[in-house]
Amino acid sequence: MMKLVSVGFMAALFSLPAFAQDYQDHDGMLMNHGDGHLMDMAGGMVMGNNPDTLPGGCEKIAETKEITVHAGHKYAEKFPGRMFAFDTQEFQFKPCTKLTVHFFNDDNIRHQWMMHGLPKYLYPKGMFHLEVSGPAKISGTLILPPGDKTYLVHCDIAQHMEKGMKAQLKVGKGDGDLPSIPNVTANTIADDYKITLTELLAKAHEEANAEPVVVEKTTSTVTTSSTQSTQEESAFSGVTVIGLALGLLLAPFLVHKFKGMSAEEILTYLIDFLKTTNNTIIALTIQLIKKIQNTLHK
Numbered sequence: 001m002m003k004l005v006s007v008g009f010m011a012a013l014f015s016l017p018a019f020a021q022d023y024q025d026h027d028g029m030l031m032n033h034g035d036g037h038l039m040d041m042a043g044g045m046v047m048g049n050n051p052d053t054l055p056g057g058c059e060k061i062a063e064t065k066e067i068t069v070h071a072g073h074k075y076a077e078k079f080p081g082r083m084f085a086f087d088t089q090e091f092q093f094k095p096c097t098k099l100t101v102h103f104f105n106d107d108n109i110r111h112q113w114m115m116h117g118l119p120k121y122l123y124p125k126g127m128f129h130l131e132v133s134g135p136a137k138i139s140g141t142l143i144l145p146p147g148d149k150t151y152l153v154h155c156d157i158a159q160h161m162e163k164g165m166k167a168q169l170k171v172g173k174g175d176g177d178l179p180s181i182p183n184v185t186a187n188t189i190a191d192d193y194k195i196t197l198t199e200l201l202a203k204a205h206e207e208a209n210a211e212p213v214v215v216e217k218t219t220s221t222v223t224t225s226s227t228q229s230t231q232e233e234s235a236f237s238g239v240t241v242i243g244l245a246l247g248l249l250l251a252p253f254l255v256h257k258f259k260g261m262s263a264e265e266i267l268t269y270l271i272d273f274l275k276t277t278n279n280t281i282i283a284l285t286i287q288l289i290k291k292i293q294n295t296l297h298k
Helices: 002-019 197-208 225-257 263-297
Strands: 044-047 064-072 090-093 098-105 110-115 128-133 136-143 149-154 166-171
Touching: 044 136, 064 110, 098 110, 098 128, 128 136
Parallel strands: 064 098, 090 166
Antiparallel strands: 044 128, 098 136, 110 128, 110 149, 149 166
């Protein structure tokens, strides 16, 4: 009897680590390699760490915030068809917020909390990056840029984002929602668990062998060169007048917006603004085309 009790006690003793999550804290082991790059030899890394330097357009830190984010397989259980996830899929903060992220990896593999689209003059490669081989914890700080924008947050380890480990972070009001954020937005490609593999292959084969639709071009009435020249000159004059008017109206705003920014910061801001505007126009155009196609198919 005593022998059985002893065996049971030893088994329970050795099984305790399986029930108690022991996190390794990397924060005290990180070495500073410059440019906000912190790293240790145990699998912990921070890129883009920036607790002090204000982004262009931020006159002061709006507020100081801290968040705790967990990553692991168990957080994906509530999302059918997903393997990994963060415990939070959406974040929102004021522009120019100083944000500290405490990142906990609950799995026995490597995970990341990576944020893209930040100004490259301040954040190398335009990203803030936390990485840790778990179970472990690591922390990093960044200062969010001004303006309303939605940033992608994800794990860049192969297939982890595709399997569910992604989120979005909105600065200010954001500039829209990102697709396929678990429990936030619809998937770009909807999961279909009803179709069989044979049916799926047949459908793909049918689509691959479908004949392309040929659209006949219609000839339009050719106008004379003099008429075209007059129209082009008129359009150019109209655009010029509108551009000058907009420039006069926006001048006070731009002077305040770019106050204290270097020429490189202004150029980077304008490029990011044009890129965001272009992406918005493309997204709206795609939505319009889809609506027209749906109307035609009805």
